[in-house]
Amino acid sequence: xxxxxxxxxxxxxxxxxxxxxxxxxxxxxxxxxxxxxxxxxxxxxxxxxxxxxxxxxxxxxxxxxxxxxxxxxxxxxxxxxxxxxxxxxxxxxxxxxxxxxxxxxxxxxxxxxxxxxxxxxxxxxxxxxxxxxxxxxxxxxxxxxxxxxxxxxxxxxxxxxxxxxxxxxxxxxxxxxxxxxxxxxxxxxxxxxxxxxxxxxxxxxxxxxxxxxxxxxxxxxxxxxxxxxxxxxxxxxxxxxxxxxxxxxxxxxxxxxxxxxxxxxxxxxxxxxxxxxxxxxxxxxxxxxxxxxxxxxxxxxxxxxxxxxxxxxxxxxxxxxxxxxxxxxxxxxxxxxxxxxxxxxxxxxxx
Amino acid sequence: xxxxxxxxxxxxxxxxxxxxxxxxxxxxxxxxxxxxxxxxxxxxxxxxxxxxxxxxxxxxxxxxxxxxxxxxxxxxxxxxxxxxxxxxxxxxxxxxxxxxxxxxxxxxxxxxxxxxxxxxxxxxxxxxxxxxxxxxxxxxxxxxxxxxxxxxxxxxxxxxxxxxxxxxxxxxxxxxxxxxxxxxxxxxxxxxxxxxxxxxxxxxxxxxxxxxxxxxxxxxxxxxxxxxxxxxxxxxxxxxxxxxxxxxxxxxxxxxxxxxxxxxxxxxxxxxxxxxxxxxxxxxxxxxxxxxxxxxxxxxxxxxxxxxxxxxxxxxxxxxxxxxxxxxxxxxxxxxxxxxxxxxxxxxxxx
DNA sequence: TTGTAGGCGTTATCAT
DNA sequence: ATGATAACGCCTACAA
Numbered sequence: 001x002x003x004x005x006x007x008x009x010x011x012x013x014x015x016x017x018x019x020x021x022x023x024x025x026x027x028x029x030x031x032x033x034x035x036x037x038x039x040x041x042x043x044x045x046x047x048x049x050x051x052x053x054x055x056x057x058x059x060x061x062x063x064x065x066x067x068x069x070x071x072x073x074x075x076x077x078x079x080x081x082x083x084x085x086x087x088x089x090x091x092x093x094x095x096x097x098x099x100x101x102x103x104x105x106x107x108x109x110x111x112x113x114x115x116x117x118x119x120x121x122x123x124x125x126x127x128x129x130x131x132x133x134x135x136x137x138x139x140x141x142x143x144x145x146x147x148x149x150x151x152x153x154x155x156x157x158x159x160x161x162x163x164x165x166x167x168x169x170x171x172x173x174x175x176x177x178x179x180x181x182x183x184x185x186x187x188x189x190x191x192x193x194x195x196x197x198x199x200x201x202x203x204x205x206x207x208x209x210x211x212x213x214x215x216x217x218x219x220x221x222x223x224x225x226x227x228x229x230x231x232x233x234x235x236x237x238x239x240x241x242x243x244x245x246x247x248x249x250x251x252x253x254x255x256x257x258x259x260x261x262x263x264x265x266x267x268x269x270x271x272x273x274x275x276x277x278x279x280x281x282x283x284x285x286x287x288x289x290x291x292x293x294x295x296x297x298x299x300x301x302x303x304x305x306x307x308x309x310x311x312x313x314x315x316x317x318x319x320x321x322x323x324x325x326x327x328x329x330x331x332x333x334x335x336x337x338x339x340x341x342x343x344x345x346x347x348x349x350x351x
Numbered sequence: 352x353x354x355x356x357x358x359x360x361x362x363x364x365x366x367x368x369x370x371x372x373x374x375x376x377x378x379x380x381x382x383x384x385x386x387x388x389x390x391x392x393x394x395x396x397x398x399x400x401x402x403x404x405x406x407x408x409x410x411x412x413x414x415x416x417x418x419x420x421x422x423x424x425x426x427x428x429x430x431x432x433x434x435x436x437x438x439x440x441x442x443x444x445x446x447x448x449x450x451x452x453x454x455x456x457x458x459x460x461x462x463x464x465x466x467x468x469x470x471x472x473x474x475x476x477x478x479x480x481x482x483x484x485x486x487x488x489x490x491x492x493x494x495x496x497x498x499x500x501x502x503x504x505x506x507x508x509x510x511x512x513x514x515x516x517x518x519x520x521x522x523x524x525x526x527x528x529x530x531x532x533x534x535x536x537x538x539x540x541x542x543x544x545x546x547x548x549x550x551x552x553x554x555x556x557x558x559x560x561x562x563x564x565x566x567x568x569x570x571x572x573x574x575x576x577x578x579x580x581x582x583x584x585x586x587x588x589x590x591x592x593x594x595x596x597x598x599x600x601x602x603x604x605x606x607x608x609x610x611x612x613x614x615x616x617x618x619x620x621x622x623x624x625x626x627x628x629x630x631x632x633x634x635x636x637x638x639x640x641x642x643x644x645x646x647x648x649x650x651x652x653x654x655x656x657x658x659x660x661x662x663x664x665x666x667x668x669x670x671x672x673x674x675x676x677x678x679x680x681x682x683x684x685x686x687x688x689x690x691x692x693x694x695x696x697x698x699x700x701x702x
Numbered sequence: 703t704t705g706t707a708g709g710c711g712t713t714a715t716c717a718t
Numbered sequence: 719a720t721g722a723t724a725a726c727g728c729c730t731a732c733a734a
Binding site for chain 2: 043045046047048049050052053058060063065067072077080081084085088091093094095096097098105106108109110112113114115222223224252256278282284
C-alpha cells in the first residue's frame with residue numbers, strides 16, 4: 001500500500017494526497033475527506049524510509065551507550081530510559097549503538113550512513129574519539145558528560161567536582177579529618193572517564209583547602225567491590241571516620257562492610273555521596289547525597305539535541321547541573337573519641 | 352557525497368560502483384581498485400536510507416521495551432544490552448520503542464511505517480495487544496516471553512512454572528512445610544504478566560503435590576518492598592521456614608528483613624529463587640537459584656528473529672529454557688524445632 | 703566486463 | 719485547488 005494507490009482510489013494525484021497528509025498546502029474540504037476515507041479504509045501510513053529519503057532527514061536520533069560487556073549502571077539505565085521516553089514524546093525514534101572503543105561498526109554505521117539526524121553520546125571520556133568523529137562528520141550531537149575540551153561541544157553534565165568538594169567540606173565541618181573517596185573503577189579512571197577524574201579533583205581540592213587527611217581509592221561498580229574496598233580502607237586507614245563516594249553501585253557493599261565492622265552509621269561513621277535517589281533512599285540509614293536527576297537529564301539532552309539539529313551553526317550550549325545535597329541521615333559529627341585521635345594526627349599530616 | 356559522484360570520479364557507471372561494493376557481479380580488478388581508491392579518498396559510505404528504499408528492507412530491528420515509567424529491572428536491562436550486542440554483531444541496527452499500553456505512537460510508527468524488518472517484544476502479557484497487532488500487520492517478531500496462545504508465535508522464555516515447581520520440591524525435600532512464594536508486583540499480575548502467573552502455577556502445583564502449607568504474596572520490584580513483604584510474612588505466618596522467589600530486585604530487602612528478624616540463612620530460614628546470577632551471587636549467603644541466562648536469551652532472540660525474517664512462512668519456532676538450579680548456600684534442612692511444629696500442623700492442612 | 707534505465711515511495715517545485 | 723514531474727540515492731534487470 002503506497003501513496004499512489006491511495007491517490008488512484010481517491011481519484012486525485014499523489015501530490016494532493018501528500019499535501020492532504022502534511023497540510024503544507026490547502027486542500028479542498030471535500031477532497032480531503034475523500035482522501036481520508038480511503039486512508040482509513042486501507043489503514044495507510046506513509047513509508048518512513050521513502051519519506052526520509054525525500055526529506056533528507058530520518059526523524060531518528062542515535063543513542064550511543066557503553067557496550068554490553070561493561071554492565072550498565074542503574075544511572076545509565078535511567079538515562080537510556082529517559083532519553084527514549086523524551087524522544088518518543090517528540091515523535092523521534094531512537095537507534096541504539098553500543099560502542100565504547102574507537103572503531104565500532106555500529107557507531108560507524110550511525111555516523112557515516114546518515115541513518116540519524118543527531119546523536120546523544122553517553123559515557124564520554126575526557127579524550128573521546130567518538131566526539132571527534134562526530135564533529136568531523138558534522139553530525140549534530142549532545143554529550144551526557146563532557147570532554148576535556150568542553151567548550152567545543154554541546155553537553156549536559158553533573159558537577160561532580162563541585163558536589164564532591166561540597167560533600168567533603170560538609171564532612172570537615174562535622175569534624176571529620178580522615179576521610180576517603182570511593183571512586184569509580186580503575187578501568188574507567190585509566191580511560192579518562194570524566195566524572196571519576198572530576199570527583200577526584202574536587203576531593204583533592206577540598207582535602208587541601210581544609211587540611212584533611214584524605215585517601216582516594218578506585219572501586220568497581222558493584223556491591224562486592226564496595227565491600228572489599230571499605231574492608232581494605234578500614235584496615236589500612238585506622239581512624240577513618242567518613243567516606244564520600246560517586247559509586248552508587250558500591251553502596252550496598254559499603255553498608256555491609258561497615259555493619260560487619262560493627263560501625264554504626266552515622267554514629268561511628270559517616271557516608272555521603274552522589275547517587276540516584278533510589279540508591280540514596282535505599283541506603284540504611286538514608287544517604288545524605290546529591291541526587292542525580294537522570295530523568296531530567298535525558299529529557300534535557302533530547303531538547304538540546306533538537307535545538308542543535310534545528311540550528312547547527314549556533315555556538316554549542318552547555319548545561320552543568322549541581323543538584324542540591326539532600327541531608328538525610330548518614331552523616332553526623334565525628335565521634336568524640338576518634339576526633340581527639342584524628343586531631344592528634346592532623347598536625348603531622350600533609351603539610 | 353553519493354554513488355554518482357564516485358562513479359564520475361572513477362570514470363565508470365553508477366552500477367559498476369554499486370556492484371563493486373556489493374560483489375553481486377564480477378568487476379575487473381583494475382576497475383575495482385580505481386573505484387576503491389576514490390571511495391577511500393572521499394570516505395564514501397552508501398546512504399542507508401536510499402539503500403533501504405531500494406532493497407525493501409531496513410537492516411534494522413525494533414526492540415519494544417517497557418515504558419520508562421516502570422523502572423526497568425536488571426534482567427530487562429541485560430536483555431536490552433544483549434539484544435543490541437547480538438544485533439550489532441549481525442550488522443543490524445536496533446530501534447527502541449518504549450511501549451506497554453495498547454495505543455502507543457512509537458509502537459505504531461514501528462509497525463506501520465515499515466521502519467524495521469522485524470521486532471523483538473519484551474515483557475509480554477498472556478493477552479498481549481502488541482503481539483496481535485504485529486501478527487495482523489505481518490511483521491516478523493519474536494517474544495521474550497510468550498502469550499497464552501503461545502503456539503501461534505515465535506518466542507524464547509524461561510520455564511518459570513517448572514523452575515519454581517522444582518525449587519519448592521527442593522524445599523519440601525529438605526523438610527520445609529510452611530513456604531511462601533514472593534512473586535512480582537500486583538500490577539504485573541493484574542496485567543497478566545506471564546512469568547508471574549506461571550510462577551504462581553508452579554508454586555501451587557508443588558504445594559498441592561507435596562501437601563505443603565503455601566502462601567503466595569505479590570511484591571513490588573525493589574528492595575524496600577521485599578523487606579516489607581518478608582516482615583509481613585513473618586508476622587502473619589509464624590512457622591514459615593522458607594521462601595521461593597522470582598523477584599530478584601526484592602532480594603536485598605529479603606535479606607535485610609531476615610537479618611533484622613534474627614534469622615540466619617540457611618540455618619533458620621531457606622531462600623531459593625530464579626534470578627540473574629549477579630543477584631544470586633550477591634546474596635549472602637550465595638543464593639541457591641536458577642540463573643536466568645539473560646545474555647544468551649538476547650542473542651537467541653535475535654537469531655530466532657533473523658530466521659523468521661528469512662522465512663516468514665515457516666511454522667514459528669519456540670525455545671523454552673529451564674536453566675539448572677545452582678545449589679549455593681541459601682537452602683538447608685528445616686531447623687529441628689520448627690520441623691516438629693510444622694509437621695504437627697501438616698496433617699490438618701489443605702486436604 | 704560494463705553501461706543504461708527503471709523503480710523503490712515520498713516530497714516539493716513548477717505549472718495549470 | 720490540483721496535477722505533472724523531477725528529485726532523493728541506491729539497486730538491479732536488461733542490454734551491449
